[in-house]
Amino acid sequence: MTADSSLAAFLPELVLCATILAMLFVRLFSLGKYVNAFYIALPGTLVALYFAASTGGMLGDAGGAGMHSGERMEIFTGMLVYDSFSVFIRAALLLFVVLFLFFTKISGIPDHDDGPDIYSLVLGATLGMCLMATANHLLMVFLAVEMASVPSYVLAGLMKGRRKASEAALKYAVYGAGAAGVMLYGISLLAGLLNTAHLPTMAVVLSEKIHTLGASEQLVLVFGALLISVGIAFKLSAVPFHFWCPDVFEGATAEVNAFLSVASKAAALALLVRVVLGLGMIAPHSHVPGARTAALSKPAVEKTAAVFNVAHEPARAGENHSPSDAKKPHVVAAAGHDATAALLPVRDFTGKLIALFAVLTCTFGNLAAYGQTNIKRLLAYSTIAHAGYMMMAVAALIALAGVNTASAREAAAALGIYVGVYLFMNLGAFAVVAFLRNAMRSEEITDYAGLIRRCPLTVICFAAILFSLIGLPPLAGFYGKFAIFASLADGYSLLKGSGTGFYLMLLLVVGGINTAISLFYYLRVVKVMTIDPEPRDRQPFTFSDVSLAGAYLWLITLPTFAIMIYPSGLTALARAAAEHLF
């Protein structure tokens, strides 16, 4: 296995698979029952995280000859794509899972017996999410979405015997199945029209055909894109495909909510970026796995790759342009700037579609959160609203791609920054909810009244997280929001006068207004905890700030301060992630 082979780039996923197998395998033995699955899942994830964070370096070392790490490389014959963006998202996902595992260990859900099942499901979903972030082929998109979703359905029903949990799981599964079916239909429409489902090839074909498409073909194209957007919008819980979200969040445990709201959302955003950029832009030059190490001695590797290509897409062989992965760079070079320009209508359409989703999602999420009395439902609507903010970055990204690469990279970096900040904010919020639920057996906001008298440190943490979610300085949430707003303003000043510029401005204004609206409901929670008196009829409970849970909360809350004081670290990472997208 050479260092830049497909398998090497796929190592984190392989490690996850091995971990899942190990957890299930250990249970076969009677002694294995005494092993807590946490102690298998944690090292497995840590090793995967290590590989995910360091594969960039491995490539750089092995490639030599002026190869930068993190450059685009299509692996497994073009099914997946490996670049710095994949590295960033995958590392973020796995870092989250590590923190999440500690969280579940402290909160005690799942218990010892359920551990192997639940952790296998979590890691399985994570595997699917890693694939979502690297998908380069519409079939892979579908598989990855399903792979991430199916374990999530089960996780939603984790609390066996609770009616609400079962209801949540069922709702989630039915809704998810519907969305997946619709998406698959959309994929088949696009693949049928363009004779391929390989995203970069689709873009090339599209750029050639786009001016000769008849009205009915255009309709099919638009229809296909809309149907695919349904599937992605479901994963993003974007309005109007968000109905599952509050119910599932209310029924599932706070731990699962944390997982769904952070990991699932980050992966869905990465997938959105992959799909819209894949269709709307000619992909940059892509390396062939193994070519770099083998370049000096063995041309045989390339031959193997070519064989694979034919095998994996026979339909393409009959086409005029059979852009096998090895030849694609030439196609790109030939198509060059014109092809990118020809795809402008595609980018325009997807950009407007995403902007529309973003406006609806953000506004609806914030307005609906206002009336919630259950903290998990409130946070569910809050995550919906945040998906809206993050989609704004994608709208800016797609509007700027092909216009100004540097600014488009900044927009992608803004998304990366937001995801990085969001990870800590939402994990922290749900951790507080879970720990308080363990103590007081309640998730109603009114039961949090006067909590500051009982556990001031936890309340301060939670308040900091909620203020960060509003986007108030000096908390990191502000920096994320600022980065996204900045890329919108940048896009507007580059594109002003055009319709695109106008909707970017609209997004900026909507984002600003939404920030002010969101103040109401976040602040209400803080107010209840700090200003309201303690209710007399509340069940007695014990929750100490000075505990493992308290320490964990501080560990998660600290980055919301630290990232604001020293934002350059995260910014540099996010910029590196965006470096090779275009």
Next chain:
Amino acid sequence: MELIYLISLIVFLPALGALVIAFLPGNKTDLIRYVTFGICLATLLLSGYAFFLSPTAFDVSKGEMQNVFNIPWIPSFNIEYFMGVDGISLPLVMLTTLVSFLAMWASWSITKYVKAYCILFLLLETGMIGVFLALDFFLFYVFWEVMLLPMYFLIGVWGGPRKEYAALKFFLYTLAGSVLMLIAILMLYFNGDLGDPAMQPHLARCNLSPAVQERAEEAAKQRLAGKKEVAPVHTFNILAMQQIGQHTKQYLTPILGCKLQYWAFILLFIGFAIKVPSVPVHTWLPDAHVEAPTPISMILAGILLKMGGYGIIRMCYPICPLAGYELSGWVCGIGVVSMIYGAFAALAQKDFKRMVAYSSVSHMGYVVLGLGVWSADGGNFYNSDYWNMGVQGAMFQMIGHGISSAGMFFMVGVVYDRVHHRNLEEFGGLFGKMPVYTAMAIGIFFAGLGLPGLCGFIGEVFVVLSVWKFSICLAVLSSAVVVLTAAYILWAIQRVYLGAEYRGPHEDHLTPSTLRENTIGITLLVLAVLFGVFPYQVPGGLSYMEKTITQQTSDLAQWTRDNIAEPPPAVEAPLRGTPTSLTRQSSADDL
């Protein structure tokens, strides 16, 4: 001490103190109070040392930014940790440290959750000082918002019966304003370019960090060499934005059918007008002031309102001169409406504190009016003297109002602590029960009224005089407000302090004021007299503001001359003659 550490310490000493207090045991309330008091005192002394005594003390003969330091903070957005003082910010920083100190001293009446109160109070102080010292717009914005959170809790937890409503209203108004501000900041950022060749002669005044300066010069060089695709050098540097606004056309690009300067000016002005507060966005103020505990009312009226005025003078006019010039009539109109409305509203109040709150609306109207009288147009041969006087009056009014309004709220608080009501109808005869307190209170209220010889007078008279050249109608109206002010203050004094005997509730609680209360009151009264008698000489007085304000107004007058109209007729305009002579003379006349 290295400058950067000295200035940073002034800003962050209260925050560090808050961290220390977080580790003190919560039940030792007196210890916490004394430590907080010590930190506020130390901040006051440190700022006094830094600006008046240290080797790098403020030089009154210079109008430029002084004590400047600038290091990169977030290089990807050219955001810098950039601070400095000039004649506009220095008096306000001193006012902040002073009023914070006095307000902390007045906080002995707070007995609930003392530890949390002190922590929030100190965080608030850091935010306020930071706002006045920050010269990077992003940094400014961060400090601007930092001060929101503590204020919300200080009103919401320690406030009166409707505290939650008042706190939320305050928060929401300010946040809405600052979101508008953020949009304006971003648009200014992305449309400004330091690499414009037209900017090169002015870069020296921007105090850019070396790296940015280099990039700006390089970009300009490439542009002049005819290269097309040069990456622009955006900036959040407020001084650079001012130069861009005055010397280039970058902020004139049309946006949604209107020049960027208009949008920026309007959005920024709304954000600041909410803080000032001007009619019609003033409605948060009476609620917040009335519900807040006494020391927080002192801070609100004494410092927070000044941030709005500071923002207008520092951002709105210098960055968007065209919009400022063309909208100056509106700004002045808003100022006068606030003055009149505030005065009438104060007359109508039954609640003592509410009356003082509305008097703040009225008094801050003078500030907006004074800042807005851009009379340096063709009709005046681009003479900036009158406008200069208006701005100086506005600045002085901010300082004077900072002292007098903090004092008035304190005086209301003293009597409220005793009788637990503020109904003007039920007071009367306090003179007999609390003679020392009444004497101080009447002195402070007279300062608020604008009696000659007290701190409120200079600012009002400067502003009203400067308006004559701008609009006679507004001048007449604003002079008339003086009568209304006298009416509501004298009427209040009559109803509360004079009269035969106190007949309201809790009569037996009317004990003479304590030593602590007397000290705070006398300090404020002495300051009011000092600023009234020696407006020029007193530290932080007109002599400190004069050079900076003169420079700013004459720069803008120069801008008017270059950009607005064709050159004036044959008569030579006394453009940069002796701009200070007029103001100095008039202040002497006033005495």
